[in-house]
Amino acid sequence: MKLSGLPRRAGVGFKPEHFLAINAAAQPIGFFEVHAENYMGAGGPPHAQLGKLREDYALSIHGVGLSIGSVQPLDKEHLSRLKIVCDRYEPESFSEHLAWSTHDSVFLNDLLPLPYTSHTLTAVADHIDQVQETLKRQMLLENPATYLLFAESTIEETEFLADVVRRTGCGLLLDVNNVFVGSTNHHMDPGDYLALFPIESVREIHLSGHSETVDDAGAPLLIDSHDTPVKDPVWALFEALIARTGPVATLIEWDNDVPDWPVLCAEAQAADDILLNASNRRAA
Incomplete structure (x- = not known):
């Protein structure tokens, strides 16, 4: 099984509208996702663009389906298509x-x-x-952003993730914004959550923005919306985390209201600075 091995740099999610800017010159980006x-699909502009990027940059493939x-059993046709993409x-x-995100033959456009x-x-x-x-490669499992808790749950989320790692x-993949969103929504301390997280198994980190609203009772409610810069409390959690772990491949996710390339690239460079500072402190 091929193990996950991204460079310990900051990367970004690739958006086709950025292709010309990215392709115009070498970019200070560790990887694209x-x-x-x-x-x-079999071909067309998406594959032409990704093929060109793959010549020059490391690549993370992130599944959502x-x-x-x-x-229910996994969809074997979907898994087969995924293998073709990974092999390619x-x-x-x-x-x-x-x-x-599925029930019987229905696909629900959400991560539940x-x-x-x-x-x-x-x-x-x-x-x-x-x-x-099937893929002959290690899979990374991402912690979710949550808006409710189940009375049926008998295992803490961090323990559940650790058990999955031990079994498989x-x-x-540690999404720090998801930690902040879920902890805020459930009135918990995100630092306490991260203290219990199986950090030794983390191979990639995600950072993103979130939106703020209130629930029906007027309490704060955060939404993992991926449509803003990374918020200051999430940066603070990330910096404290990297001080513990050392540099880890880190992705900036910005999927909605996507900004121009220089803005997204600057977010990645801010993450890269934190990774570099942690590396320098460990080397000192």
Whole structure:
């Protein structure tokens, strides 16, 4: 099984509207990430652009449609298409979400949470085993942004993730914005969550923006919207985390209200500065 191995730099999610700017000159970017489902066609401009980027940069492929957390069997046709994409581009990393998005033959355009029980733990681990066996590469599992908690849950999320790693040998993708969003929504301390997170298994980090609203009771509610710069509290959590772990491949996610390339690139450079400072402190 090929292990995940992105450079310990900052990367960004590739958006086609940025291709000309990116291709005009070498960019200070450690890697690009794409959603697998956008490249499951046979050819055309998406593949032409990604093929050119792949010549010069490391690549992370991020899945959004496997429905790893579903109690139903994985869609074998979808998994087959995913294997074709991974075989074609040989990414340094492949990741998916701890979530579900299908029911029977219906695909739900959302990443939905699941209760943390021994039953769902077994289902998730079995699905990850199937994915890794098919792709012949390690999968990273991303912690979700959550807006509710299940009364049925008997396992803490951090313990659940650690158990999945022990059973499958997968790695983890730690989304720091998701930690902040979920902790705020559930009136918990994100620092306490990160203190319990199985940091030793983290192979990639995600940073993104979020939007702020209130729930029906007037309490603060954060939405993982990926449509703003990274917020200051998330930067602070990230900087404290990197002080513990040292440099880890870090992605800036900005999927909605996407800015011009210089703005997105500057966000990545801000993350890169934190990674470089951590590396320098460890070398001193």
